[in-house]
Structures are given as structure tokens and as C-alpha cells.
Amino acid sequence: MPKDDPEVAAAFAGDKKKKKKSKAPKDEAPEEASPAAPPAETAVDEDTAALFEDLKKKKKSKKSSAAAAAAAGDNDEAPAAAAAPAPAEVPEAADDAGAVDEETAAVFAGAKKKKKSKAAAAAAPVDDEPPAPAAAPAPVAAEPEAPAAAADDADMFAGLKKKKKSKKAFVADDEAAEPEPEAEPEADAGATAAPAGDDDAAAMFSDLKKKKSKKVTIEGLDGSAADGAEGAEGAESFDAAMGDKKKKKKKKADMAAFEALLKDDEGGDGALGEAGDADGAAAGGEGPAGETWHGSNRDYTYQELLGRVFKIIRENNPDRVHGGPTKYSIVAPQILRESSKKTVFANLVDFCRRMRRTPDHLIQFLFAELGTSGSIDGNQRLIIKGKFQQKQIENVLKRYIVEYVTCKTCKSAETVLVKENRLFFLQCESCGSSRSVSAIKTGFVAQTGRRSAQRAAAGQ
């Protein structure tokens, strides 16, 4: 069905992305500080197509808020504005055991963001800063979301945690993206976020952005060279770079201690422990399985649990990496007009073979639904009395597939229809479930033809 096509495409895109991602962390792990690695992995595991979208969306909204922060900082003269949200991070970190890791995660996110924007906008002139200060934008940028979240939720903590989680996911995404041309799309998303971030309706725009970024990502995956993508999105990514620069300045000015901490994190694995001690939080709060709530007394968030359950599913079903049932394709019905009053369904047999149903069953259904009659001609084509358009027939066939082909439990089309004691049962071959389906009944058929013809037919 044509309706399925975008879904398939989306799922496919998701797969591709996944592959890239899973590749990326491995490459990165040795060079990056190891604390970043576990979150990255978990995020990779988490990601089915749907989840991935979700995360992306969040990321985007964060970016938009980041951009907003940049703009705000610009107006207020950076240090003061930036310093306000930053300290909030520290007590929060003390509260959360896993917070340290997340901070480092944020750092990496920042670093990567910067690199990306650098790559995207090669024209950006002031990119001589070392990675450590550049890394700072992430926490700073991310912070402003906290008040927003608090405003939205009465529960500030929940908001913070959620944000952090998304931050981590963000890191993973970024890491995955870095070696690939995907970097451009990300930057592009950031750029679009910049104008969007001005007003508070991040949620509204996040949807848009999601769509956009997805599109762009697919584009990138399709093999458009990084340079080409850059050229296309040059203006936007330049904007993003500008935003980043502003942030950088701002952040450079403020909180030297925090920066040092960040530097440490960038420097090596051991730094994580130090940073954790400095913050007074339990270092290594992150569990081996990426369970950030492990060892802390905070509540786990929905996102974390979702990631966990997907990870487990993936581990237990290595062959089902797609995260969903495989879509099967079916040919469009070929509907021709035989005469002014007859319609021909040309590829009925092929259609039935693909669905693994007997043509008789489908014909019975078609006639019952359309309230007509017909016959099969010499070429195995079905002749239906009455004028029908392809769309109408497709509608009926869709209903047939839903009713008699797809498994209600697992949505798979690998089913067989068996008859037991005058009852039809639909047995799924992929999940083994069985359900009874109602027999096809022809309902009341009103008399539409001429009565004299009817009488003549009855008299014969």
C-alpha cells in the first residue's frame, strides 16, 4: 500500500542511522574519555526508530533553548547571565549521583557541537579556542532549560533529570554523527533552532525540526558529500556557528572552576573520578548497564526505563534489530474498466498469492463488501459488475488485509487461514497466535436492477 511507504522509508533511515551510530562509539571510545562511552552505548542500544526520533526531538528543543540562551547572553553581556544558571548545576550535581557523568556527557556534547559547527561553517573565523573552553557551552546552554522545565512542571527535579537524560542521549547522537556527514544536518537543526529559540514555544518547533532534521539526515545518508551539504546549508550552519561563538565567549568569562573541571574531563578518564569527588557525589554512579539511577536515590525517568527495556529486548532478540515487524510489500491492484458497467481486477491471482489466500476467499469478500456479483474470465481476471475505481477497490482490500491477513498480535502478515469445524482461524506463523475470524457473510442486497429483469431471471 502506498500508505506504508513512508513508514518503511523512515524505518529504513532509522536503521541506517543506527548502524552508523553503533559503529561510531567504538571508534570514538579509545580517544574520548571513557566516561562518555557508557552513555553513548546505552543510547545506541536504546534507539529504535521511534525512540531515536524521540531523543532527537528532545535534543532539538534543547538546542533551541541553547540558542535562546546565546541570544539572551548577547543582550545582557554574557558573564552575569551565564553565571546564574551555571552554579545551579553544581548543587544539582551534588544531589545526583549520576550527575557527574552526565555533566561530562554534557561537556562532550558541547565539544562535539562545536566541532560540528566548525566543520559545517568553515568560514567561522574565531575557532582557535582549545577544546576545553569550547566544551563549556553545553552545560551552560543546557541549563536554561531547567527553569523552563520547572516552569512547566511544578517538580523541578523531574525536569532537570529529564533534561539530563536527554543530554546524554544527545551526546550519543553527536558521537555517532561526528565522523559522518550527518554533522551538517545536526548543525542545520541547531541553526533552525536559533530563530525558534527566541520564543518559548520550543515544543511547537521541535516537531518541525524533527521532521526537517530527519529529512536532511536521510539526504546526508544518501551520499551527498559533506562539502555539498555544507554548501547547501552554509547560511544556516553559519548562524549556528555564530550562536556557538557567542556562547563560548560568555562561558569563557564565567566560572573558572567549572571550566577546570571540564578540562579535566576532557583530559582523561581519571578526571571523572576527581570531578565526582569534587562535586561530593558518588563517583561512578553510572551502572555498568548505563543505568544512571543506579546507586543514586533519585527516581528513574520514563526515558531511562524506556531505554532499558529496549536494550533488553535488543539483547534478547539479536535478529530483530529493526525494532519492528518487517514490512511486506503488496502490489497495487490493477483495476481496469471493461465496459461502462464492468470493472476488471487484473492481478487478482498474484495479489492472492502474495497474501497467501485463496482467490475464492478474496472474491467472496469483495462481492460481499461491494454488494455486487461477477465472475472470473479466461485469463484469471476478476470481472466485477459495477463501476469501481482503483481507490475504492484498494479500500476494500485494505479492510480485507486488516481483517483476514494481518496478525492482530504481532502485526505480521505471515499468517495462514485454516478452517476448523466451520470456523475460520487465522494462525500467525511468526508469533504462533491464533484467532478466529468471522466468516464472510453477504448482507442484505437491495434490488437495484429493473424488476422485469429480476423476474425474468427468477423465472428461468
Add this chain to the structure above:
Amino acid sequence: MSESIQNLSKYDPFADTGEDSELSVEGYIHIRVQQRNGRKTLTTLQGLPADLDQKRLLKAFKKDFACNGNIVEDEEMGHVIQLQGDQRIKIQTFLITEGIATKDKIKIHGF
């Protein structure tokens, strides 16, 4: 005690009675559309609860949908309301808003 069990075995409520009485048993209301000549269509409504006054319902239908219609007596299906034109969606919304049936009890057929 054993007697009652014997009684139970005498009458099996789930036994196949031989007659296809599923239509009334299911309690579904079927709305179908049929082609007439040209681009004209006919909508049939079948399986309404017996306690409803079909005539009054038909009157309401005719007035609301601005179409003609009549009641057909069918030996198998009982009373069937016929309306001119494709009124499927209108009938469904009418039945739901009037509280005659719920959405899961209404089945719309046709193209």
C-alpha cells in the same frame, strides 16, 4: 448432583444449532452501500435493535439527510432501511449521537 451434570450434558448451549443466526447474535449494525445506475448509490442499514420504531427512525433519517428512503422487509434480515445516496457516515454519526449504538457495534461496508 450427578443428575444435574447429566442434565447439563443433555443440553449443550454452545452446540451448533445448524442455523446461521450470527447476524442477530453479534448485534452488529451493518451499513452498506450499493451501486445503482450511473453514479447513484443506495445505502442499506441492517441489524437495528428490534425495539426501535423503524418508521420513526426512517422519518428522522429522511429529514436529516434530505434523501428518500424506505423500509424493506427481508425474510432473512428482517427490516432493512434503505436510503438514497451514500449516507454511511451520516447514519453512523446519527446513531452514535442519538445513543442508539456505539461505534464498535457499527460496521460500515462498501467501497
